[in-house]
Amino acid sequence: MSNEISQPDETPPQARILGIETSCDETAAAVVENGRVILSNSVASQAELHAEFGGIFPEVASRQHILTIHPIIASAMQDAHLTLSGIDAIAVTRGPGLPGSLVVGMNAAKGLVLGAGLPIIGVNHLEAHVYSAWLHRGDQTPPDEPKFPLLALIVSGGHTELVLMNDHLDYQRLGGTLDDAAGEAFDKVARLLGLGYPGGPAIQQAAQYGNARAFSFPRAWLEGSWNFSFSGLKTAVLREVRRLEASGMTLPVKDLAASFQYAVVDVLVGKAIAAAKEFNAREMLIAGGVSANQLLREMVEERAPVPVSIPPIYLCTDNAAMIAGAGYYRFIQGQRDPLDMDVLPNWPLSEL
Numbered sequence: 001m002s003n004e005i006s007q008p009d010e011t012p013p014q015a016r017i018l019g020i021e022t023s024c025d026e027t028a029a030a031v032v033e034n035g036r037v038i039l040s041n042s043v044a045s046q047a048e049l050h051a052e053f054g055g056i057f058p059e060v061a062s063r064q065h066i067l068t069i070h071p072i073i074a075s076a077m078q079d080a081h082l083t084l085s086g087i088d089a090i091a092v093t094r095g096p097g098l099p100g101s102l103v104v105g106m107n108a109a110k111g112l113v114l115g116a117g118l119p120i121i122g123v124n125h126l127e128a129h130v131y132s133a134w135l136h137r138g139d140q141t142p143p144d145e146p147k148f149p150l151l152a153l154i155v156s157g158g159h160t161e162l163v164l165m166n167d168h169l170d171y172q173r174l175g176g177t178l179d180d181a182a183g184e185a186f187d188k189v190a191r192l193l194g195l196g197y198p199g200g201p202a203i204q205q206a207a208q209y210g211n212a213r214a215f216s217f218p219r220a221w222l223e224g225s226w227n228f229s230f231s232g233l234k235t236a237v238l239r240e241v242r243r244l245e246a247s248g249m250t251l252p253v254k255d256l257a258a259s260f261q262y263a264v265v266d267v268l269v270g271k272a273i274a275a276a277k278e279f280n281a282r283e284m285l286i287a288g289g290v291s292a293n294q295l296l297r298e299m300v301e302e303r304a305p306v307p308v309s310i311p312p313i314y315l316c317t318d319n320a321a322m323i324a325g326a327g328y329y330r331f332i333q334g335q336r337d338p339l340d341m342d343v344l345p346n347w348p349l350s351e352l
């Protein structure tokens, strides 16, 4: 599918989109203008609520979304100084995500479009992570327009996907994880090391003071394919922890965290760059929660043969500005969804 929506000499269609996101444990709403300019961005994280479970408790997540969704939408509209009459369409995360969480945002969006007579657009959460890289606030310099073909690496709590984009909204999936997602590996290893949830930021913080070469953990390069695997690495960390504990030693948590982080990032960056070269990408893009990782950001900037787009930290993890951003490109492409659309908890990018 090729979409002729990026011709440089044409003024892009004007539209303000209200985005709504409830796929996991963030309740979020945002208003974005013309797919790029953030007018407001409200996020209520449930991380503290789930910390005691060491991961997301789906039933707790959906109940909390119900309590938070209306105040968050009201706050996004207020911060944008708009009422629904100033909005052109509502974009809502349709999937992938937790079913009970997705339906809260979907039903809130349906109620609003029904009342205000607006179009509704169901957005894929992974596509939205990609579009987070081109967002900016009105007082910031806009990121450059994307250059296609573009090699995108989406690394989040539930996904690790290597994707070639030949144009806006046009995805060719090259590969993905065969087992754990990169973020999931960070969360599991953090739990193993007693660092708490969410694991990514906790590992990064501990790793800051550790030696990344203290342990030589395995890298699954899976030569000849664009897939990833992180379960062997996770097991290797577990085995090392057991061995150290059995020997009566105090766990060198910082060195273990640093060595684990280095192993994950080395493979992510190595494979993404190899794919960018193989497919003659003119640009690379890294998005999703794990793209907040400082080592990943530094290593890819250092090694990449082409310019790299990475969202600012506050847009790496789940937010609704990215839903409104992707929703805009769907809106100007003509997508309008029926009011009886259902959520798609397992909606792969390859089905777009």
Ligand SMILES: Nc1ncnc2c1ncn2[C@@H]1O[C@H](COP(=O)(O)OP(=O)(O)OP(=O)(O)O)[C@@H](O)[C@H]1O
Pocket (backbone or CB within 6 Å): 023, 024, 096, 097, 125, 155, 156, 157, 158, 159, 182, 183, 184, 186, 187, 198, 199, 200, 201, 204, 288, 289, 290, 291, 292, 293, 294, 316, 317, 318
């Ligand atoms: N600094 C960091 N370093 C490494 N990982 C990080 C960092 N910050 C956040 N993460 C990880 O990012 C993940 C959360 O990202 P995100 O919110 O995009 O995931 P999700 O929405 O739960 O999953 P998906 O987008 O696949 O549905 C968690 O696994 C978290 O540990």
Ligand SMILES: [Mg+2]
Pocket (backbone or CB within 6 Å): 125, 129, 156, 157, 288, 289, 317, 318
């Ligand atoms: Mg996400």
